[in-house]
Amino acid sequence: MEFLELLWLGKPVWMWLVFISIVLTLLVLDLGVFHKEDHEIGVAESLKMSAFYIALGLGFSGFVWWQIGPTETAQYLTAFVVEKTLALDNIFVIALIFGFFAVPRQYQHRVLFWGILGVIVLRGIMIGLGATIVAQYHWVLYIFAVFLILTGIKMLFSSEKEPDLHANPLLRFLKNRFHVTDDLHGHDFFVKKPHPETGKLVRYATPLFLALVMIEFADLIFAVDSVPAVFTITTDPFIVYTSNIFAILGLRALYFALAAILHRFAYLKYALSILLVFIGSKIFIADLMGWEKFPPAWSLGITFALLGAGVLVSLWKTKDKPAEA
Numbered sequence: 001m002e003f004l005e006l007l008w009l010g011k012p013v014w015m016w017l018v019f020i021s022i023v024l025t026l027l028v029l030d031l032g033v034f035h036k037e038d039h040e041i042g043v044a045e046s047l048k049m050s051a052f053y054i055a056l057g058l059g060f061s062g063f064v065w066w067q068i069g070p071t072e073t074a075q076y077l078t079a080f081v082v083e084k085t086l087a088l089d090n091i092f093v094i095a096l097i098f099g100f101f102a103v104p105r106q107y108q109h110r111v112l113f114w115g116i117l118g119v120i121v122l123r124g125i126m127i128g129l130g131a132t133i134v135a136q137y138h139w140v141l142y143i144f145a146v147f148l149i150l151t152g153i154k155m156l157f158s159s160e161k162e163p164d165l166h167a168n169p170l171l172r173f174l175k176n177r178f179h180v181t182d183d184l185h186g187h188d189f190f191v192k193k194p195h196p197e198t199g200k201l202v203r204y205a206t207p208l209f210l211a212l213v214m215i216e217f218a219d220l221i222f223a224v225d226s227v228p229a230v231f232t233i234t235t236d237p238f239i240v241y242t243s244n245i246f247a248i249l250g251l252r253a254l255y256f257a258l259a260a261i262l263h264r265f266a267y268l269k270y271a272l273s274i275l276l277v278f279i280g281s282k283i284f285i286a287d288l289m290g291w292e293k294f295p296p297a298w299s300l301g302i303t304f305a306l307l308g309a310g311v312l313v314s315l316w317k318t319k320d321k322p323a324e325a
Helices: 014-036 042-065 071-100 106-138 138-156 170-178 206-232 237-249 253-258 266-289 298-316
Strands: 190-194 201-205
Touching: 014 042, 014 106, 014 138, 014 237, 042 071, 042 237, 042 253, 071 106, 071 206, 071 237, 071 266, 071 298, 106 138, 106 206, 106 237, 106 253, 138 206, 138 266, 170 206, 206 237, 206 266, 237 253, 266 298
Parallel strands: none
Antiparallel strands: 190 201
């Protein structure tokens, strides 16, 4: 019992165990019960899954309120909303990768499931390193802040350009490193086939495995933006990690609901750009005003206002725009 009260990254071990238990239970139920058999996830099922994960993520804020306090709850909700919204760009890239490798919809959930496991580990490593660095060198937060401001400005003025996966260096490396099949083999990531020259059985990677690695790499790139953004909201590792993971857990469900209507959120990019500039500016505004930190309640309200405006403008501007193939 004394072990459960020990502090790890600033919070009792039992709080971390509660969170980890929730996540593991969700993952076991997801693949082991609800999606044991491969099937195509429709929009209705996707929306129900999305609503469940969003409700769970928001519901966890009650636990944060109960155990930590209202200020941290506002920080958690802000981080959750920011991460959830930044994931929209990730959904576009996932759709592009699935299209490139011609992954049928019935196998996409399996790829995203195993991708989530990798994300949980990678985000944990990144956040753990970030928390350690920030605890030792507080001035790193100012570097994060400037990086977010520059990223927001760049996003605001950048033109939309679809990445060329054929020229992707990671994909070229994978094809040089592994024997790769031309076609899918069900939901398998690897299969054994006779080598065309020796005739011996050799392990081949399938396009499904390449899609999985590319999605993991894409999330790593997106984490370069999202993790510093959350650290400028709060430096509490528990808030940073739990908000990130709860937002990402619902990314798979959100993908199946939004992949076909991403064109309706064309103007959300501008709201996200302004939001990143705002998040990066908070630390400088707080110093200028002589505050210990920017008020979390204000941060949450401004975040909702910017994103809400972006969604409404997007839906209004694209109401007559047809979906792209």
